[in-house]
Amino acid sequence: MPKVLVDGQPIEVNEGENLLEACLNAGLDLPYFCWHPAMGSVGSCRQCAVVQYQSDEDTNGRIVMGCMTEVKEGARFSLETENAVQFREAIIESLMLNHPHDCPVCSEGGECHLQDMTVMVGHRDRRYTGKKNTHRNQYLGPLINHEMNRCITCYRCERFYKDYAGGKDFGAQASRDRVFFGRQTDGVLESEFSGNLVEVCPTGVFTDKPFLAHYSRKWDLQSAPSICTGCGVGCNTAPGERYGRLKRIHNRYNYDINGYFICDRGRFGAGYVNNKERIDYAGLREVDGSYSAIRHENALATAGQWLNDKRVVGIGSPRASLESNFLLKHWLGPANFSSGLSDAEGPGMKQLIKVLSTTKANVPSVRQMQSADAILILGEDVANTAPRISLALRQAVRNKSFSMAEEAGIPEWQDAAVRNLGQDELSPLIIVTSSESRLDNIASHIYSLSPDAIADFGFSLAARLDGSDIEDEMVCGVADILSQASRPLVVSGIGSFSPDILSSAAKVADSLSNLNKKAMLSLCVSESNSMGVAMLSDEHTLSLASVMEQLDDIDTLVILENDLSRRLDRSALQKLSESKVNIIALDVIENSTLNRASMVLPAASFAESEGSLVNFEGRAQRYFPVFEPARDRLPSWHWLIKLASLDNDNKLSALACFDDVVSLLADSDKKWEEIVKVAPGQTFRDRGQKIPRQTHRYSGRTAMNASVSVHEPPQPKDNETALAYSMEGLNRDQPSTLSPYVWSPGWNSNHSVQKFQSKVDGQHKNQTPGIILISSNQNGFGESVSYERTGALEANNWTLIPIACIHGSEELSSYTKEIAELSGNAFIAISEDAANALGVLDGDGLQVIGGSAEISLEVRVVDRMAEGCVGYSVGYEETLSLAPGQTVRLAKDASWIRSKPHLIATDGASEASLGESLYV
């Protein structure tokens, strides 16, 4: 390791890094603004100034920017020389000229990088007494608040939003001290990563709007390590609570998955936890159909009558924890367990697991995906089904410019130089999907094919890579590109609900591996625990269809956190409503399945309970309760133990706590053995103490409920996990899986994460090794191909393609007010040609007729759509009766009333001018 001298002290540095990184790695506090560990350096803020000496004789040295200076063996620097110290203070003072110093009313206060840096440079007294700039703030939608006066023009927001996340509707405007960061006009930020501005901006310009409406300081939040339940990627999050309310969600650094960034569904989609429609008490359905809230002891007494000596079937859920699903299966027996996956998804998930267990390719983490030098996407709209992965793919296509930079001798962190050199030279990204996607704008090749044709394409491509003679030019072209790559990545998934597409992706990845490539294969899944529940399924597991068939032979159904209206067709739902079966439904929020239930048990949400989720790679991760479940809510695993205890033959009697459940799961089958290593159990102590959920500055603990009662309530005890509802204890070097929030002396903002990393942008100092539960035998997928193909369609017959929407398709997040606002109407997506043929325009109505469905949906004209296909927004109330792959007919709905166009005017004047120019 090379060494450099900093203020006379030798420090070890990593080859090729810059001095700022080296200093941070050495634990030195060098202030900075524009540099970001994931976005590199541009040297624009001038905050990280140090003095560099040219030779041993040089005693004056000169000021250089730490973030722009590559470390070289023997180089000599000073952070503490008067010159450097003064320079850095002067920079802060100049930034302060226009900064409003409104910390007391700023929601960044207490976790503000500008505050930290100001204190760090020792700048205390402001000399400037003149006027400050006042900007007009913009309306940026329901998620992000804009307070432009606080800007210090570090340009990070622009670099994240445009350069890193590929957003277009944002940028720097004007020049000098009038620079403004925002949109051209007011309006909702389009990028699904806009929420990261909250954490990327070192000041309070962009802040979390829903949080602002119910604000608490960071130091007053109680936090716990958590996992996002928005999709199957499993990003790590740090939710914060106060007064029994889930206040906000921050990114929680995870080296392998999300790094520093999460998507807006993850950040803002958990507001449903505070929704009024949450279930508080057990409910019993009366003869007249109404519900009465009952004490949970009474509920259990009644449930006992429905369970003993009865045939009880349990329906699990891809959004419930592994432990809850497992207990349900273990209690009722494999033959009485259904995974709760829809019949469209179940077989696909089975296929997906088979692929992952046999593939010759590597199954990469999200970070590893970023190393790909050519990417093929087969049938998956990644930006909507696994948003964080699409952000990684956006970085992967830059590998071309990174290799150009390497040739030119430019380090990767020289962000502006690398981008300037690379321009729009991107590594190949080949997208083969049915409809448009937000990644289209960085793709080198785009093909729109029906799901069947995508599978065929994949199979021919694999054959071509194996050396077969294939005529198709498109296939040969793609084969050439992939065979020239050294780290090709194939991305597919369950999004098209087509097992064939998964097989074809498996084939391509195997063929690439055979060519001696470090090939990677990544398969997206739809929900946070689809993988877990699919892995729990075995040959006895009932499909939902077979549960419905057997309904007459079933006395009691236990439905675990699953709204079946999203998974069953109408006739099955009808049958369920009419049957005599007793339904005990556990769930977090009111839904139509609860309305059919005989008894409802209030389940704790992810924020009030513990559990494990298995992500798309087969990686198991643990989330912990952020706060105690209120009222009669209990974690589902706890309810299930209570229910099982009513059974004369109680299979769960030995279970006293959550760790017991985990151990039982680990012992139940070899594939779960490692589950105990996912996170330390509740006996873990750091220096004799549990890990505190509260910061050491947590204020008003004994007084915050004084408006309700002046008696000091005892702190709740956590008997299930290694975390405490307390300020006492250390949050410093415990295992990464137990890290509730980041804070370090002098570093109050999320930048303190570097104090928890082994090196800048590296693993956590005390990284809990990732537990991947699926390992491949590397034999290859090897299945002979036999699949059915939809024949040619008659005129005006269309194949339905499911279109996932980042906001609106996921079940629980849709119960969040802000997400509902962004979801828009359910739609039918058609190509321009189809729109012309059907005589409709964007926003008109189309009748969709097929099977039991006859509904009208709003038309969305899309840039591309496979021949013979139309898309529909999945997961919307209106489209629940539609199924992927179904054939439908379309007709213009003459009675459709168009919803009014949304016109957001910046002010009266422009409203008037817009009105004139557009609508006259």
Next chain:
Amino acid sequence: MMEALIQTDLASVLTNEETAAIDAELEHVPYKSGAAIDALKIVQSKRGWISDECLTAISKHLEMSVDELEGIATFYNLIYRKPVGEKVILFCDSVSCWICGCEDAKEKVSKVLNIGYGETTADNKYTLLPVPCLGACDRAPVMMVGDELITNLDDAKIEATFSQSLLSEDY
């Protein structure tokens, strides 16, 4: 349908002549966005300034987002995002001119035309803007009125320059 309406309207904002001139510039750049400044100048030369509608139309033509083009348009002080008078007065307030007394000259201009920086005369003839150095320091103080450079400014020269306006405004 609204979307359709908006598009047709904006497409017609650029005249054929403007579109042709922009397309000629596009020949010389590797990326369409590379012609952004030229396109703005072309449209401004015909219309005096860049309206929101023009901005959107140009951005569509160059396949950029309007937000990106706005960043460029507002960065350069000679691209006008508000209507200006028939002639723009670029009044130098940089060092050489300052040493040679440009502050007094500026006062004179303001008094004669009854406008300050950033303002336009009531008859819409002139807009007064500050500019840092016109490259004519040897003849400071200087200003440009439209395309004409007027050097060694003094009260008489200023009055002479604007005599037309003076007469019409009964100065």
